[in-house]
Amino acid sequence: MDHVYKKIELVGTSPEGIEKAVENAISLASTTIRNLRWFEVIETRGHIEDGRVAHWQVTIKAGFTLDA
Amino acid sequence: MDHVYKKIELVGTSPEGIEKAVENAISLASTTIRNLRWFEVIETRGHIEDGRVAHWQVTIKAGFTLDA
Amino acid sequence: MDHVYKKIELVGTSPEGIEKAVENAISLASTTIRNLRWFEVIETRGHIEDGRVAHWQVTIKAGFTLDA
Amino acid sequence: MDHVYKKIELVGTSPEGIEKAVENAISLASTTIRNLRWFEVIETRGHIEDGRVAHWQVTIKAGFTLDA
Amino acid sequence: MDHVYKKIELVGTSPEGIEKAVENAISLASTTIRNLRWFEVIETRGHIEDGRVAHWQVTIKAGFTLDA
Amino acid sequence: MDHVYKKIELVGTSPEGIEKAVENAISLASTTIRNLRWFEVIETRGHIEDGRVAHWQVTIKAGFTLDA
Amino acid sequence: MDHVYKKIELVGTSPEGIEKAVENAISLASTTIRNLRWFEVIETRGHIEDGRVAHWQVTIKAGFTLDA
Amino acid sequence: MDHVYKKIELVGTSPEGIEKAVENAISLASTTIRNLRWFEVIETRGHIEDGRVAHWQVTIKAGFTLDA
Amino acid sequence: MDHVYKKIELVGTSPEGIEKAVENAISLASTTIRNLRWFEVIETRGHIEDGRVAHWQVTIKAGFTLDA
Amino acid sequence: MDHVYKKIELVGTSPEGIEKAVENAISLASTTIRNLRWFEVIETRGHIEDGRVAHWQVTIKAGFTLDA
Amino acid sequence: MDHVYKKIELVGTSPEGIEKAVENAISLASTTIRNLRWFEVIETRGHIEDGRVAHWQVTIKAGFTLDA
Amino acid sequence: MDHVYKKIELVGTSPEGIEKAVENAISLASTTIRNLRWFEVIETRGHIEDGRVAHWQVTIKAGFTLDA
Numbered sequence: 001m002d003h004v005y006k007k008i009e010l011v012g013t014s015p016e017g018i019e020k021a022v023e024n025a026i027s028l029a030s031t032t033i034r035n036l037r038w039f040e041v042i043e044t045r046g047h048i049e050d051g052r053v054a055h056w057q058v059t060i061k062a063g064f065t066l067d068a
Numbered sequence: 069m070d071h072v073y074k075k076i077e078l079v080g081t082s083p084e085g086i087e088k089a090v091e092n093a094i095s096l097a098s099t100t101i102r103n104l105r106w107f108e109v110i111e112t113r114g115h116i117e118d119g120r121v122a123h124w125q126v127t128i129k130a131g132f133t134l135d136a
Numbered sequence: 137m138d139h140v141y142k143k144i145e146l147v148g149t150s151p152e153g154i155e156k157a158v159e160n161a162i163s164l165a166s167t168t169i170r171n172l173r174w175f176e177v178i179e180t181r182g183h184i185e186d187g188r189v190a191h192w193q194v195t196i197k198a199g200f201t202l203d204a
Numbered sequence: 205m206d207h208v209y210k211k212i213e214l215v216g217t218s219p220e221g222i223e224k225a226v227e228n229a230i231s232l233a234s235t236t237i238r239n240l241r242w243f244e245v246i247e248t249r250g251h252i253e254d255g256r257v258a259h260w261q262v263t264i265k266a267g268f269t270l271d272a
Numbered sequence: 273m274d275h276v277y278k279k280i281e282l283v284g285t286s287p288e289g290i291e292k293a294v295e296n297a298i299s300l301a302s303t304t305i306r307n308l309r310w311f312e313v314i315e316t317r318g319h320i321e322d323g324r325v326a327h328w329q330v331t332i333k334a335g336f337t338l339d340a
Numbered sequence: 341m342d343h344v345y346k347k348i349e350l351v352g353t354s355p356e357g358i359e360k361a362v363e364n365a366i367s368l369a370s371t372t373i374r375n376l377r378w379f380e381v382i383e384t385r386g387h388i389e390d391g392r393v394a395h396w397q398v399t400i401k402a403g404f405t406l407d408a
Numbered sequence: 409m410d411h412v413y414k415k416i417e418l419v420g421t422s423p424e425g426i427e428k429a430v431e432n433a434i435s436l437a438s439t440t441i442r443n444l445r446w447f448e449v450i451e452t453r454g455h456i457e458d459g460r461v462a463h464w465q466v467t468i469k470a471g472f473t474l475d476a
Numbered sequence: 477m478d479h480v481y482k483k484i485e486l487v488g489t490s491p492e493g494i495e496k497a498v499e500n501a502i503s504l505a506s507t508t509i510r511n512l513r514w515f516e517v518i519e520t521r522g523h524i525e526d527g528r529v530a531h532w533q534v535t536i537k538a539g540f541t542l543d544a
Numbered sequence: 545m546d547h548v549y550k551k552i553e554l555v556g557t558s559p560e561g562i563e564k565a566v567e568n569a570i571s572l573a574s575t576t577i578r579n580l581r582w583f584e585v586i587e588t589r590g591h592i593e594d595g596r597v598a599h600w601q602v603t604i605k606a607g608f609t610l611d612a
Numbered sequence: 613m614d615h616v617y618k619k620i621e622l623v624g625t626s627p628e629g630i631e632k633a634v635e636n637a638i639s640l641a642s643t644t645i646r647n648l649r650w651f652e653v654i655e656t657r658g659h660i661e662d663g664r665v666a667h668w669q670v671t672i673k674a675g676f677t678l679d680a
Numbered sequence: 681m682d683h684v685y686k687k688i689e690l691v692g693t694s695p696e697g698i699e700k701a702v703e704n705a706i707s708l709a710s711t712t713i714r715n716l717r718w719f720e721v722i723e724t725r726g727h728i729e730d731g732r733v734a735h736w737q738v739t740i741k742a743g744f745t746l747d748a
Numbered sequence: 749m750d751h752v753y754k755k756i757e758l759v760g761t762s763p764e765g766i767e768k769a770v771e772n773a774i775s776l777a778s779t780t781i782r783n784l785r786w787f788e789v790i791e792t793r794g795h796i797e798d799g800r801v802a803h804w805q806v807t808i809k810a811g812f813t814l815d816a
Contacts, residue, residue: 002148002149002150002151002156002157002160002191003149004146004147004148004149004160004161004164004165005146005147005149006144006145006146006147007145007146007147007195008074008145009074009075009076009077009129009145010072010073010074010075010134011072011073011074011075011131012070012072013070013071013072013073014070015070017495018494018495018630019629019630019665019668020070021070022658022665023664023665024070024072025072026660026663026664026665027663027664028072028134028135029072029134030660030662030663030664031663036660036663037659037660038657038658038659038660039657039658039660039665040655040656040657041655041656041657043516043517044516044517045514045515045516045517046498046514046515047513047514048502048506048512048513048514048515048538050506051502051503051506051507051512052499052502052503052506053495053498053499053502053515055070056495059075061145062660063147066146066164066165067164076142077142077143077144077145077197078140078141078142078143078202079140079141079142079143079199080138080140081138081139081140081141082138083138085223086222086223086358087357087358087393087396088138089138090386090393091392091393092138092140093140094388094391094392094393095391095392096140096202096203097140097202098388098390098391098392099391104388104391105387105388106385106386106387106388107385107386107388107393108383108384108385109383109384109385111244111245112244112245113242113243113244113245114226114242114243115241115242116230116234116240116241116242116243116266118234119230119231119234119235119240120227120230120231120234121223121226121227121230121243123138124223127143130388153427154290154426154427155289155290155325155328158318158325159324159325162320162323162324162325163323163324166320166322166323166324167323172320172323173319173320174317174318174319174320175317175318175320175325176315176316176317177315177316177317179448179449180448180449181446181447181448181449182430182446182447183445183446184434184438184444184445184446184447184470186438187434187435187438187439187444188431188434188435188438189427189430189431189434189447192427198320206284206285206286206287206292206293206296206327207285208282208283208284208285208296208297208300208301209282209283209285210280210281210282210283211281211282211283211331212281212550213281213550213551213552213553213605214548214549214550214551214610215548215549215550215551215607216546216548217546217547217548217549218546219546221358221359222358222359224546225546228546228548229548232548232610232611233548233610247380247381248380248381249378249379249380249381250362250378250379251377251378252366252370252376252377252378252379252402254370255366255367255369255370255371255376256363256366256367256370257359257362257363257366257379259546260359263551265281267283270282270300270301271300274556274557274558274559274564274565274568274599275557276554276555276556276557276568276569276572276573277554277555277557278552278553278554278555279553279554279555279603280553281553290426291425291426291461291464294454294461295460295461298456298459298460298461299459299460302456302458302459302460303459308456308459309455309456310453310454310455310456311453311454311456311461312451312452312453313451313452313453333553334456335555338554338572338573339572342692342693342694342695342700342701342704342735343693344690344691344692344693344704344705344708344709345690345691345693346688346689346690346691347689347690347691347739348482348689349482349483349484349485349537349689350480350481350482350483350542351480351481351482351483351539352478352480353478353479353480353481354478355478360478361478364478364480365480368480368542368543369480369542395478399483401689403691406690406708406709407708410624410625410626410627410632410633410636410667411625412622412623412624412625412636412637412640412641413622413623413625414620414621414622414623415621415622415623415671416621416754417621417754417755417756417757417809418752418753418754418755418814419752419753419754419755419811420750420752421750421751421752421753422750423750428750429750432750432752433752436752436814436815437752437814463750467755469621471623474622474640474641475640484686485686485687485688485689485741486684486685486686486687486746487684487685487686487687487743488682488684489682489683489684489685490682491682493631494630494631496682497682500682500684501684504684504746504747505684505746519652519653520652520653521650521651521652521653522634522650522651523649523650524638524642524648524649524650524651524674526642527638527639527642527643527648528635528638528639528642529631529634529635529638529651531682532631535687561767562698562766562767563697563698563733563736566726566733567732567733570728570731570732570733571731571732573731574728574730574731574732575731580728580731581727581728582725582726582727582728583725583726583728583733584723584724584725585723585724585725587788587789588788588789589786589787589788589789590770590786590787591785591786592774592778592784592785592786592787592810594778595774595775595778595779595784596771596774596775596778597767597770597771597774597787600767606728614760614761614762614763614768614769614772614803615761616758616759616760616761616772616773616776616777617758617759617761618756618757618758618759619757619758619759619807620757621757673757675759678758678776678777679776698766699765699766699801699804702794702801703800703801706796706799706800706801707799707800710796710798710799710800711799716796716799717795717796718793718794718795718796719793719794719796719801720791720792720793721791721792721793742796
């Protein structure tokens with residue numbers, strides 16, 4: 001059988017770093033979407049407060065099986 | 069708390085111009101999506117009829133809070 | 137009236153080729169989304185097994201009328 | 205029948221704004237090219253004089269039917 | 273002698289597939305342009321009707337000898 | 341004489357539209373930089389409040405003569 | 409164990425079409441490289457002779473396991 | 477009031493990792509620039525010595541309020 | 545009056561180098577197109593024979609006044 | 613003397629994070645390639661299992677001295 | 681110590697060629713900026729007069745040590 | 749017969765200029781690779797010393813016949 005996947009675009013945030021921001025996005029999305037399979041980092045940004053990174057904002061695309 | 073956002077891609081159209089096309093896309097999306105926060109213009113195109121711009125087609129990505 | 141469209145990103149797969157992978161993605165999406173109007177090919181990839189293309193993976197964006 | 209289109213690249217200019225610059229390019233091109241069908245905005249630039257935008261320069265690609 | 277080439281942008285369409293759309297564009301262009309030498313695929317899109325690809329639209333750049 | 345130019349990146353904002361956001365950036369920059377000569381629009385974004393565009397954010401690069 | 413992959417860039421050619429050109433590149437590479445796992449299409453070009461596509465040239469990146 | 481921001485491009489370095497390299501760039505820039513507000517990661521590179529990453533080099537754009 | 549420009553894409557070649565390849569393209573185009581005003585280098589390639597650059601191939605876009 | 617470098621493309625993986633994935637790729641490549649000098653991160657992806665990042669996949673280009 | 685660099689964008693011009701335009705930009709910038717370390721060519725353009733290149737315009741980014 | 753080509757990425761350097769840096773990369777690669785056929789310039793950078801270009805660094809992709 002030929003699988004079909006859907007990709008959605010998410011922005012995860014975290015004061016800790018890039019990996020944690022990605023994990024946060026995937027973790028929340030997983031509460032409603034079954035079968036998340038992979039992600040691609042699209043953009044990394046962040047907010048600065050008082051000369052320090054206040055939180056990281058990482059945009060990802062995440063793919064999941066549409067046909068399950 | 070670490071926010072998570074989702075971004076969707078929309079194409080707004082208008083015979084008037086770019087800003088109005090964007091406003092149309094956001095206005096319609098707002099009827100079903102709470103918490104739209106920002107947009108990014110991705111592409112600007114349009115249809116031509118009789119040597120004039122018949123309508124503008126502006127593709128945007130719009131982000132909204134997923135965790136509210 | 138000014139139309140608004142939404143674009144979604146899909147990955148169709150097929151052992152046969154690029155066109156069939158695209159058709160598979162559109163065919164499955166059409167079972168739940170009315171008014172699919174156009175698509176754009178974003179990326180073409182594939183898996184290799186035993187020195188041959190096992191299946192093609194074609195990422196598309198597909199647009200549909202949001203205001204119907 | 206399978207249509208074929210040609211795309212040409214134009215730069216329209218206007219002191220008024222982006223939409224007017226696009227309209228100027230399409231309007232002039234329409235005097236010699238029949239069947240202009242659509243355009244895509246490629247780049248937006250402009251000249252500055254005395255701290256103000258003197259004119260907008262918008263590069264578009266415009267497509268027309270080649271087989272009519 | 274140093275050759276000079278010109279590149280033009282065409283959109284071929286076909287209900288059959290990508291290769292046929294490209295062939296259609298080149299075939300029609302060849303009726304008026306001598307010395308077409310190579311092409312580059314720029315974009316692949318298509319129209320959807322009733323949940324199926326109605327026709328493929330492939331944008332190419334085609335180069336030909338200007339100095340012949 | 342061979343001129344040299346410097347390009348700086350600015351983000352202008354306005355609730356009115358794209359052109360006004362660009363004009364705002366150029367107008368403020370002109371108070372301290374002599375000889376602004378041209379600009380290029382790099383990105384167009386905006387903030388959304390209550391389902392409407394609250395303000396447009398347009399990123400430009402602006403070039404000025406360095407050797408005057 | 410953490411895998412490491414190497415990606416190489418190949419150009420396959422074929423008078424038949426895009427899929428066959430990709431298959432040709434993978435087939436030849438497989439005679440010397442074990443463990444080819446996936447590919448990504450980078451560019452599609454071709455040569456034109458007598459107003460017809462003489463052969464397709466498809467550039468791919470192919471990845472294989474480096475640590476096997 | 478309509479804010480205007482300026483964006484500058486910095487390269488931070490660190491033997492520890494990406495986040496620390498970004499923090500270093502922002503920390504140093506903050507000693508002379510008030511009102512740093514956000515950053516965008518543009519490129520991630522690094523130097524290798526003896527088969528290990530000697531230091532990470534992360535290029536960012538950082539935006540600050542110009543009108544304060 | 546608002547000017548309109550057309551941009552065409554040319555490939556100049558030369559065994560000598562990049563500048564000469566560009567000059568060749570512009571020189572030949574000028575024999576039929578009045579009012580060439582500027583160019584932009586798009587791509588630089590070349591052919592290799594016997595381990596040396598046989599000729600440089602430089603793709604440019606050249607703009608000229610359409611309304612003169 | 614004029615140095616010449618070769619760049620190869622690698623994908624490192626790790627369940628821990630981006631930096632570790634890069635280190636893994638460089639570490640393995642260093643067992644066979646002398647003189648690795650720098651790297652550039654090209655793409656960051658990953659696999660998801662059970663709503664968590666199972667491993668990070670980071671594509672890099674790594675450069676080494678060819679003439680040593 | 682972890683170095684931090686700043687990158688600025690300059691456009692050098694010259695009637696002679698690309699290298700000379702770059703040298704002109706770097707030479708002028710060096711009169712006020714200490715520690716220029718590297719440059720990257722971003723764009724190459726030029727003005728045409730009477731069917732010949734009147735001057736080359738080369739945009740570069742130049743990096744210098746910020747912490748010295 | 750359907751040819752297959754492999755593309756490798758090289759960085760040539762020279763204090764003289766862009767063309768010489770490319771020639772250096774091709775010349776050295778030719779000592780071990782038969783059948784180099786074409787190249788594409790990917791990036792042009794350089795090192796600055798004492799306000800002058802110390803050497804040019806030009807990244808190219810070079811293609812050669814794999815099936816000979």
